[in-house]
Amino acid sequence: MTELNPIISYVSKKDRLVAGLMSGTSADGVDLAITQISGNGLDMKTKVLHYQFFPYAQKLKEEILGLSCSNNSALSMISPLNFYLGEIFAEAVISGCKSAQINVSKLDLIASHGQTVYHNPEGSKILGKNIPSTIQIGESSVIASKTGVMTVSDFRPADMAAGGQGAPLVPYADFILYRDLSRSRLSLNIGGISNITYIPAAASMSEVIAFDCGPGNMVIDYMAGKFSRGKKSIDEDGKRASSGKIQKDILKTLIKHPFIKKKPPKSTGREEFGEEFAGNILKRYKKAKPDDMMATVTAFTAEAIAGNIKSFIPALPHDIILGGGGAPAFILLNLLKEKIEGVKFLTSDDFGIPLKAKEALSFAILGNETVFGYPSNVPSATGASRNAVLGKITLP
Ligand SMILES: Nc1ncnc2c1ncn2[C@@H]1O[C@H](COP(=O)(O)OP(=O)(O)O)[C@@H](O)[C@H]1O
Ligand SMILES: [Mg+2]
Numbered sequence: 001m002t003e004l005n006p007i008i009s010y011v012s013k014k015d016r017l018v019a020g021l022m023s024g025t026s027a028d029g030v031d032l033a034i035t036q037i038s039g040n041g042l043d044m045k046t047k048v049l050h051y052q053f054f055p056y057a058q059k060l061k062e063e064i065l066g067l068s069c070s071n072n073s074a075l076s077m078i079s080p081l082n083f084y085l086g087e088i089f090a091e092a093v094i095s096g097c098k099s100a101q102i103n104v105s106k107l108d109l110i111a112s113h114g115q116t117v118y119h120n121p122e123g124s125k126i127l128g129k130n131i132p133s134t135i136q137i138g139e140s141s142v143i144a145s146k147t148g149v150m151t152v153s154d155f156r157p158a159d160m161a162a163g164g165q166g167a168p169l170v171p172y173a174d175f176i177l178y179r180d181l182s183r184s185r186l187s188l189n190i191g192g193i194s195n196i197t198y199i200p201a202a203a204s205m206s207e208v209i210a211f212d213c214g215p216g217n218m219v220i221d222y223m224a225g226k227f228s229r230g231k232k233s234i235d236e237d238g239k240r241a242s243s244g245k246i247q248k249d250i251l252k253t254l255i256k257h258p259f260i261k262k263k264p265p266k267s268t269g270r271e272e273f274g275e276e277f278a279g280n281i282l283k284r285y286k287k288a289k290p291d292d293m294m295a296t297v298t299a300f301t302a303e304a305i306a307g308n309i310k311s312f313i314p315a316l317p318h319d320i321i322l323g324g325g326g327a328p329a330f331i332l333l334n335l336l337k338e339k340i341e342g343v344k345f346l347t348s349d350d351f352g353i354p355l356k357a358k359e360a361l362s363f364a365i366l367g368n369e370t371v372f373g374y375p376s377n378v379p380s381a382t383g384a385s386r387n388a389v390l391g392k393i394t395l396p
Contacts, residue, residue: 111367
């Protein structure tokens with residue numbers, strides 16, 4: 001036993017190579033950000049060296065979505081899928097390292113968010129007791145075993161155990177990456193779900209406000225799939241939405257969804273804006289033209305975001321910084337710009353972070369803190385009663 005315990009070796013290094021893996025509610029695939037990290041806590045410095053996206057095969061996507069929207073998902077499905085995704089994540093790291101010409105053995109850490117298949121912060125009844133819970137799968141023992149790299153996974157349960165929603169967790173990373181002494185900033189991530197982190201100028205971590213606004217592209221993706229009879233899974237660059245007309249009466253009804261007006265802390269997912277919700281809209285408004293429907297649900301997303309910013313953020317920020325896979329939909333961005341005036345719109349790219357790498361980088365940041373034994377939840381965002389060290393460490 002000459003090798004140092006990887007935890008001791010990790011914290012004693014000046015620069016570390018961390019592979020962040022994110023697989024979000026869109027279930028579109030895995031985002032990998034190979035990141036160089038130095039320091040920890042507020043002194044942390046990060047640099048994305050390589051970003052790569054590994055799309056899920058269509059059948060795998062269907063499997064995941066099938067599990068996520070069922071109330072009776074069979075354990076005999078979840079258990080093997082957990083191990084299978086572990087393999088997919090490990091292969092993504094190995095293949096990404098190859099593209100980046102980095103030897104996998106040089107990685108100091110993999111930080112994997114995992115695929116959420118169930119997230120219920122409000123709780124469900126077990127033996128008469130209300131129990132909040134959440135599950136992200138993609139077995140870390142498989143990742144660590146296949147790559148030989150220490151792996152942090154399962155970030156959400158520790159925050160929930162501390163009384164929080166287990167989400168959003170990205171605000172910690174937003175604070176590390178975007179805080180500024182003279183400018184107030186709002187980081188807006190548009191994935192399947194949209195979420196915001198507001199950081200006042202010269203703020204301390206406890207002044208951060210963050211929550212999910214409602215749908216990001218989840219409803220748009222669903223409609224894109226239905227209207228193309230399964231040929232497409234997204235409305236590329238918002239093209240269909242741009243050629244349709246927003247149906248104001250439908251929009252008026254959609255925006256009444258109680259989650260949009262709910263006071264933070266709040267988090268949401270497929271349970272609220274998934275297949276059931278979007279399918280019902282289609283059933284109810286059968287007569288609407290497809291492109292008009294695309295325009296309307298895109299406007300719904302923009303309105304949900306703008307409405308939440310105006311209702312629950314104390315003052316409009318100097319800068320809004322976009323990130324996430326949904327950000328390239330210019331129509332969505334234009335709608336947002338129309339609704340929120342007098343703000344400078346930036347993207348994570350302006351900070352050297354590719355749009356789709358932002359969340360994967362965020363989990364690399366969180367994983368770094370885990371190995372240091374540093375808390376990385378933001379209680380003002382999740383509603384937790386205390387700080388918590390997030391995640392579990394698996395040694396190879
Ligand atoms: N070119 C594009 N135009 C519009 N939307 C896009 C484009 N590329 C990706 N997206 C959207 O981004 C989503 C994925 O973004 P991502 O940040 O990975 O979200 P999640 O974290 O929910 O997986 C896709 O489901 C799709 O809606
Ligand atoms: Mg994704």
